[in-house]
Amino acid sequence: MNVTCKQVAELLADYLNEELESEQKNLLDWHLCGCVPCKIYLVQYREVIITCRKLPDAPLPTEFSSRLAKLLGCKEPPPQEPPTE
Amino acid sequence: MATTADLELTPDRVFREYAPRVYNLARRMLGNDSDAEDVTQDVLLQVVRKLDTFRGEAAFPTWLHRVTVNAALAHRRKRARREEGRVADPLDNFDNDGHHVGHVRPWPSNPESNVLASEQAELIDKTIQTLPDIYREVFVLADIEQLPNSEIAELLELSVPAVKSRLHRARLMMRDALSHHFEERKS
Structure with missing residues (x-):
């Protein structure tokens, strides 16, 4: 039995979280070995997760x-720079 | 070692250290600047009024985070339903045989560098804003704020499978939107 590219897309979260049954995981591994678009799709899905984890806060x-400073009764000037990593 | 004075919460310190955090969390959850300003103002005024309660309180950031999330959710519930642009279902990008429709091309640069370029961060923030409310709030709480699914389910009054399903769909939408952006920039 084979899985389709669409089924791979549907199962990516469970695949990355290692929550698939071993048989299903093997089917996905097999598909990903031979399907370049799905390999790229998987990398990009993972990049969305990784990138958003380190998304910096923009300044106000x-x-x-x-x-806001006035409302809160602050004396100091408002922060202007985004925090550095 | 931190002294008592270092830990003391003053309006200045709350403003300087926490206002950007509160604002960005609210902005990402609500998808627009004006609503985020309302929520930030309400939350910080509430905090400053209760500062005596939190003097030297190590759990303050966690409390503030929770208050901000709840305030943003309450704000969304009471505001008029916004007109949302239609976001295509990512699973429509497959044909009847389950194959990708069109090319899946690698992105031009690797966003996994240690420091996220400001242009890239801005692009991602803008893309998050295009997600429909129900997907955006799960995505922000899970992938940006790093809350466990069980806590998100409790906050949003959803089942854990529903949170997982929305999160997965949101990530697929983000992937599609970023791919479209890179394709357009190339052409």
Whole structure:
């Protein structure tokens, strides 16, 4: 029995989380060995997860930052720079 | 070693250290700047009023995170339903035989570098904003905020399988949207 590219896409989360039954995992491994588009698709799916984990916080918009500082009774100037990694 | 003074929470410190975090979490969950500003303002005013309660409290960031998530969810529930652009179902990109429709091309650069370029971060943030509400909030809580599925299920009043299903769909939508972006930039 074979799995299709669509079935691979449907099962990617379980595959990466190692939550598939061994028979199903073997079928996906076999498919991924021979299907370049699915291999790329898997890499990109994983990149979405990895990249979003280190997404930095943007600084507050300047106008909002000033307004918020005033509301909170802050003396210090509002932060302007995004935090560095 | 941190002194008591270091740990003391003042309005200045809350603003300087926590306002960007609260704002970005709210913005990502709600998908727009104006709603995020409302939530940030409400949350931080609430925090500053209760500062005495948290003096030297190590659990403050966790508490603040929870308060922000709840405030963002409450804000979304009460706001008028936004007109959302239709996002194509990622599983429609396969033909009747289950094959990919069109080419699946590698992305031009590897986003797995240690520091995310600001242009790339901005692109990802914009792409997150295009996700429909029900997918975006699960995606943000799971893949950005790193909450376990069980906690997300509790927050959103969903079953764990429903969280997993929405998260998977959201990631597929993100992959598709980023692929379209790179294809357009190439042409």
